[in-house]
Structures are given as C-alpha cells and as structure tokens.
Amino acid sequence: MDITRFETGPRMSQAVVHNGTVYLAGQVGNAGDDVATQTSQALASVDRLLEQAGTDKTRILNATIWLADMADFPKMNAVWDKWAPQGNTPARATGEAKLATPEYLVEVIVIAAL
Structure with missing residues (x-):
C-alpha cells in the first residue's frame, strides 16, 4: 500500500494518506489570537x-479537539x-490539555476518508 505525505517537515507531516484514510496532524491557529479566531484558523487548515489530499470535511470520520481551558x-x-457539515458531522471528542505553548488555545485533529 502506498503512503502519501503532505507538507512533510523534519519532525512530522501535516497530512498522511494510507489505504483510503487521511490522517491530519493537530491544526492550530495563530498563537495569541482568541479561541474563536484560533478555531476558525485551525478549521481552515483542516479544509486546506x-x-x-483529495477529500473534504463531509468525509471526516473522527475529530479530536483539545482546549487549553474547557x-x-x-x-x-x-x-x-x-463549520461542521450538517448531516455529515463526525464522531468527536473534546478535552482539556496543555498545548505546545500557552498562547495556543485550541488544537484540532481529524481523520477522514478519501
């Protein structure tokens, strides 16, 4: 099975496709912006x-959202x-966690089908 990677850096890829499934790294907004703005920015990155990868948000299977503060x-x-496509909303979990820097308030991780 082929593995396709997108926006690959020395530490990680932003997206990986394998066996008809797309795995995204955690997407964040601009550190220091408010949580609504960061959420919009993170979701725009998910869309992009x-x-x-050749799919869209209607094909998201699972979303995990981490908030710095519930x-x-x-x-x-x-x-x-x-943002969520009504009628095609994914399974989702949201929790609280320390993120990479205190200025990050939200991180969104998704898995989608092609």
Whole structure:
C-alpha cells in the first residue's frame, strides 16, 4: 500500500494518506489570537489539507479537539457548529490539555476518508 505525505517537515507531516484514510496532524491557529479566531484558523487548515489530499470535511470520520481551558468550550463550539457539515458531522471528542505553548488555545485533529 502506498503512503502519501503532505507538507512533510523534519519532525512530522501535516497530512498522511494510507489505504483510503487521511490522517491530519493537530491544526492550530495563530498563537495569541482568541479561541474563536484560533478555531476558525485551525478549521481552515483542516479544509486546506483535506483538499490537498483529495477529500473534504463531509468525509471526516473522527475529530479530536483539545482546549487549553474547557471554559472556552462554548466559544469553540459556536465556530465548529457553523463549520461542521450538517448531516455529515463526525464522531468527536473534546478535552482539556496543555498545548505546545500557552498562547495556543485550541488544537484540532481529524481523520477522514478519501
């Protein structure tokens, strides 16, 4: 089986396709922006990477969202709910975690079908 990698760097690839499945690295927005803006930016990156891989958000199977503070859950959800394809919403989990830097407030990880 072939493996195709997108935006590959020395540490990781932003997307990997294998056996009809697309795996995205965690997507974040601009450090220091508010959680709604970071969520919008992260979801725009998801859209861009899925397009590069040859699929789109209607094919997302699973999403994992990490928030630096669960108090931001409603603000993140407001952005997610406008973005998520109604009728094609994925399985999703959201939790709280320390992210790579304190200025990151949200990280979005998805797995999608081609």
